[in-house]
Amino acid sequence: DAGVTQSPTHLIKTRGQHVTLRCSPISGHKSVSWYQQVLGQGPQFIFQYYEKEERGRGNFPDRFSARQFPNYSSELNVNALLLGDSALYLCASSAPGSHNEQFFGPGTRLTVL
Amino acid sequence: GESVGLHLPTLSVQEGDNSIINCAYSNSASDYFIWYKQESGKGPQFIIDIRSNMDKRQGQRVTVLLNKTVKHLSLQIAATQPGDSAVYFCAENKNDYKLSFGAGTTVTVRA
Numbered sequence: 280d281a282g283v284t285q286s287p288t289h290l291i292k293t294r295g296q297h298v299t300l301r302c303s304p305i306s307g308h309k310s311v312s313w314y315q316q317v318l319g320q321g322p323q324f325i326f327q328y329y330e331k332e333e334r335g336r337g338n339f340p341d342r343f344s345a346r347q348f349p350n351y352s353s354e355l356n357v358n359a360l361l362l363g364d365s366a367l368y369l370c371a372s373s374a375p376g377s378h379n380e381q382f383f384g385p386g387t388r389l390t391v392l
Numbered sequence: 393g394e395s396v397g398l399h400l401p402t403l404s405v406q407e408g409d410n411s412i413i414n415c416a417y418s419n420s421a422s423d424y425f426i427w428y429k430q431e432s433g434k435g436p437q438f439i440i441d442i443r444s445n446m447d448k449r450q451g452q453r454v455t456v457l458l459n460k461t462v463k464h465l466s467l468q469i470a471a472t473q474p475g476d477s478a479v480y481f482c483a484e485n486k487n488d489y490k491l492s493f494g495a496g497t498t499v500t501v502r503a
Contacts, residue, residue: 383437
């Protein structure tokens with residue numbers, strides 16, 4: 280069974296650039312969440328989308344945006360990259376009504392130089 | 393800011409022994425507390441959750457204890473195995489979509 284997939288695996292950008300990260304949820308999961316994990320810390324919630332609508336947003340600036348497509352895949356966009364945006368970006372999907380058990384992808388490692 | 397935090401950032405345990413990982417929380421309004429495991433190069437993996445009106449819940453080789461009086465959560469792993477080496481996170485959920493994670497405890501299993 281395919282789990283949550285994310286692309287790309289690694290990415291190197293320079294300050295001021297923008298980046299688009301992609302996520303495909305587990306088949307049948309309609310909810311996708313995005314988290315940022317800085318080295319040595321726990322994941323921090325960025326967004327959740329359900330049925331193509333934003334359900335919630337964490338404490339991140341407007342440079343961060345996301346969307347969900349009809350096939351429930353999702354994109355995370357970050358504009359005007361800062362050095363502090365360097366992190367592992369994790370995508371997770373969950374089954375309806377199962378908010379605690381989120382299935383995480385392997386993440387995209389973003390390095391901003 | 394974080395409302396869950398772990399007591400110790402690292403834990404070394406002998407293979408076959410029991411492991412205990414501790415976590416403190418400050419948000420009494422959370423409906424669920426959850427433990428995740430993250431192996432190197434992978435995303436976090438759900439282990440077990442406990443509803444806030446429970447004191448104890450058992451899974452396969454794992455037990456989670458919740459002490460609401462002192463706002464303390466622990467994960468016990470029985471007969472620790474090399475495959476248990478990972479970073480363990482406690483998290484809380486107010487029965488909605490957002491998980492709030494603590495900083496993590498790195499567990500190393502000695503052969």
